[in-house]
Amino acid sequence: MTERILAIESSCDETAAAVYTTEHGLMSSVLFSQTELHARFGGVIPEVASRSHIQKINGIVQEALDQAHMSLDDLTTIAVTSKPGLPGSLLVGLCFAKSLAFVKKTKLIGIDHLEGHVYSAHIENNIPFPYICLTASGGHTSLYFVEDFGTFTLIGTTRDDAAGEAFDKVAKLVHLPYPGGPVIEKLAKEAQFVDFFNYPRLKDKNLDFSFSGLKTAVLYDLVKRDAYNLQEKRFLQPDNLELKKQVSSSILVCMGDIFEQRLALALKTYPQSKALVFVGGVACNAYLKNRLATLAQRTKKQFFTPSPRYCTDNAGMIAFVAHYKAQQDKFSDLTLDIRQSR
Ligand code: KG4
Ligand code: ZN
Numbered sequence: 001m002t003e004r005i006l007a008i009e010s011s012c013d014e015t016a017a018a019v020y021t022t023e024h025g026l027m028s029s030v031l032f033s034q035t036e037l038h039a040r041f042g043g044v045i046p047e048v049a050s051r052s053h054i055q056k057i058n059g060i061v062q063e064a065l066d067q068a069h070m071s072l073d074d075l076t077t078i079a080v081t082s083k084p085g086l087p088g089s090l091l092v093g094l095c096f097a098k099s100l101a102f103v104k105k106t107k108l109i110g111i112d113h114l115e116g117h118v119y120s121a122h123i124e125n126n127i128p129f130p131y132i133c134l135t136a137s138g139g140h141t142s143l144y145f146v147e148d149f150g151t152f153t154l155i156g157t158t159r160d161d162a163a164g165e166a167f168d169k170v171a172k173l174v175h176l177p178y179p180g181g182p183v184i185e186k187l188a189k190e191a192q193f194v195d196f197f198n199y200p201r202l203k204d205k206n207l208d209f210s211f212s213g214l215k216t217a218v219l220y221d222l223v224k225r226d227a228y229n230l231q232e233k234r235f236l237q238p239d240n241l242e243l244k245k246q247v248s249s250s251i252l253v254c255m256g257d258i259f260e261q262r263l264a265l266a267l268k269t270y271p272q273s274k275a276l277v278f279v280g281g282v283a284c285n286a287y288l289k290n291r292l293a294t295l296a297q298r299t300k301k302q303f304f305t306p307s308p309r310y311c312t313d314n315a316g317m318i319a320f321v322a323h324y325k326a327q328q329d330k331f332s333d334l335t336l337d338i339r340q341s342r
Contacts, residue, residue, distance in 0.1 A: 003326045004070065005077045006100070007319035008061065010093030011085025011113045012139065013037075013044045014312070015056040017064035020319035026123055028067035029309070029316035032056045035179065042178045043168065050088035057096050064315070075106050077331075079322030082110030082338055084139075090338040098334055109322045110332040113313075117279045118144055118152055119324075120317035121304045128274040128302065132266045134259065134292070137280035137313075138164035138179065141209050143262065145270050146277070149324040155266060156207025163255060164282045166211035170218050173228070174247050175238045184248040185285050191249035193287060197221055199254045207266055209258070218251065256291040263292060267299050275302040283311040 002022045009016040009031075016031035034052050038044045065071060080097035081090065094110075101108040117135045121127060133144045133152070141163045143156035161169070164181055171180025176187075199217050202210060222228035227237045237243055267273055276296040278289060283305050296303035310316055325331075 001076075001326070003076050003323060004074050005079055005319055005322050005326065006061065006064065006072075006075050007079040007111070007315045007322050008057070008093045008097050009081045009113070009116070009313060009315040009318045010053045010057065010089050011081045011083075012089060012313060013049050014314070015053050015060050016313065016315035016318075017057075017061045018315035018319040019064050019068035019070060020316075020323050021068075022323070026316050026319060027070075028064045029314055029319070030060055030063045030067060031314055032060055039178050042172050044086070046086045046088055049086055050092055053089055053092035057092060061096070072100065072104050075104065077107040077109060077322065077326055078104075079109045079111055079318055079325075080336075081113045081116065081318055082332075082336055083112055085113055085338075087338055094336065094338055098336065102334060107326070107331050108334065108336060109325050109330065110336045111318045111321050111325070113318075114140060114142070115150070115152070115321050116317035118146060119149070119321050120279045120310045120314075121277050121306045123310055123316055123320050124307060125304050127277060127304050130270070130273055131275035131277050131301075132263065132270060132273045133277040133279060134263060135280045136163040136259075136278070136282035138162060138168060140280065141211070143207050143266050145266075145273070150321075150328060150330075155269070156209065156262065158209040158211060160210055160212040161215065163209070163211060163259075164280070166214055166255070167251070167282070169215045170247065170251050173215070173219060173222065173235060174244050175235050176244060176248075179281075181282060181285060184252060185287060187245045187248035188252040188287065191245040193253055194249050195253040196246040197250040199250055201254065201257050202261070205265065207262060207269070209262065214251070214254065218247065222247075252285075252287055256288055259288060260291050260295050263295055264299070267301065273301060275304060278303075278305040279311060281312045284308040
């Protein structure tokens with residue numbers, strides 16, 4: 001059936017909306033990012049996030065409809081991220097979406113945020129199935145074997161911190177601003193991606209990740225260099241830009257090695273994979289993209305990654321997943337809750 005879908009995403013610190021139609025694909029994708037609101041706290045504050053979603057959601061939805069030259073009356077389906085995420089943030093989008101669906105008598109679909117990330121590279125590309133997908137963001141780091149639209153298996157995940165979280169925590173250690181990923185990439189480039197400090201790589205040979213030890217290794221390495229006081233929990237060389245560059249460059253190369261090793265193993269374990277796909281906020285990183293593109297080339301796989309606007313949280317990816325779910329007749333009803341699965 002021909003669908004005209006409005007999708008809403010509010011799982012963390014972006015208020016986003018998008019319109020997707022069967023005829024024209026993605027027609028609009030707009031968002032308000034709360035990054036600046038949280039920057040001075042060095043991380044996302046849930047209460048600040050949900051309050052901001054409430055302030056912004058109406059305007060963002062209207063903007064998405066305007067850009068698509070549509071009104072609420074044109075819609076067949078409202079889609080919304082229903083899990084996982086910050087409960088207070090998810091609830092804002094969910095209540096908004098359910099109210100619209102009830103009043104406008106449209107269909108409703110709850111979407112898993114992680115499924116959104118997994119298929120985000122399809123918005124701009126034709127990707128052959130099956131493939132291996134690495135999702136790396138501030139909240140998640142997971143490997144999937146993806147066989148079709150809606151058919152994907154988790155084959156590895158982080159046992160503790162996410163990759164983006166590791167960047168954010170290391171940045172905080174050496175007094176770099178939040179979020180850490182972009183600034184670490186900038187400084188690492190200035191240091192020409194040299195591995196100065198040789199932080200530990202993952203020793204075990206499986207498809208899971210672990211990054212909390214890496215953060216601790218950086219901390220103790222700083223202590224060793226008289227750059228951090230453990231008792232006072234204080235970085236002692238806040239004006240030492242060279243050191244910040246060396247830490248940034250070393251952690252990024254280390255992350256590149258870890259990603260490359262895990263993905264090489266995944267491709268070996270699933271040799272039928274035709275492509276390697278890199279998604280999530282961390283996939284904005286040009287150095288990591290290059291490392292994985294090189295691995296794909298070496299192993300004769302195609303490589304795909306979304307434009308940065310579809311790597312970080314957005315509603316375009318939620319709308320894309322909602323569209324194939326609608327084609328598969330997988331709708332939700334008004335009892336949809338933030339704990340519910342697909
Ligand atoms: O996907 P996302 O916007 O939100 C979550 O779902 O978490 O990802 C945000 C994360 C942050 O941890 C941020 O540091 C990281 O993505 N990130 C990057 C870059 N840009 C954002 N990490 C490495 N390099 C980047 N250029
Ligand atoms: Zn996300």
